[in-house]
Amino acid sequence: MANQSSPSPSPSPSPPRRRTPPPTPQYVEVNCASSGMKRRFAMGTDAGFAVALINRKLKGKVVPASHIEAVKDGEEPIAFGPTSFLSDFGDGWKLQTVTLTDLSSGKSEEWRISTDENAGTGASVPGTARSVSNPITFVYIVKIMFAFILIFVLGAIFTLFLDNLPAFILFLNLKFFNPCMYLPTD
Missing domain, CATH: 1.20.5 (Single alpha-helices involved in coiled-coils or other helix-helix interfaces)
Structure with missing residues (x-):
């Protein structure tokens, strides 16, 4: 019997591979306006906790953060309240801290008045005011x-x-x- 060899199948062109989108990070980066450092937090972290942690890590005479905002060029900032969950808004949006000095140098005269009235009580931004205990005298x-x-x-x-x-x-x-x-x- 003759050795019949069937022509080997030609390699079929493989279907083009679909590009899988890069995995979305499970964290968000918050740029600290006072120190210039970036802090990473898990997606869904309370904004109040993030502000407290950032303020705790600040050293020296750096102004503490009051809250976190998502900013993008040409867009109005989105402020996170103390119980809001940190999230990523997509391309171009960056999370950064805002200090009370940033707010007082802003355009809003109303905000300046309300922060002056509440400066002693810490009621302007709940959850961020910290009382420093004095030593026993x-x-x-x-x-x-x-x-x-x-x-x-x-x-x-x-x-x-x-x-x-x-x-x-x-x-x-x-x-x-x-x-x-x-x-x-x-």
Whole structure:
């Protein structure tokens, strides 16, 4: 038998490979306006937590961030509230922090007025105000001791009053209600 060889199949051109889009990162980058550093956060992180973490890592006399905004050239910025989730808005949008000095140098006179009124309370941006605890001072200790002494003095006065109340009531009865007045006279 003759060796029949069938012509080998010619390699068929493979279908063009589809380009898979690059995987979207599972994080967002926030540019810190004060320090110029970029911080990475997981997608969906609370904006308030991100601001607090950024402010905690700032060193020196750098102005702390008040909130985070998504900015793009030619577009109005999108502000993230303290409970908003950080997300990526696509090409050209970048996340960056905003400081109170950035806001006060802006165009809005209304914002300046509202931040001046709320500056002491920290109510202009909830969740970002931090109270710094003062160390215990001598004056603080004296005030605490004075409060304790005052409590004990008031307690002693009240105790003495209650101890002498029966005698005081008897004194008032004898003074104003003389029992001799009601005795029959013969």
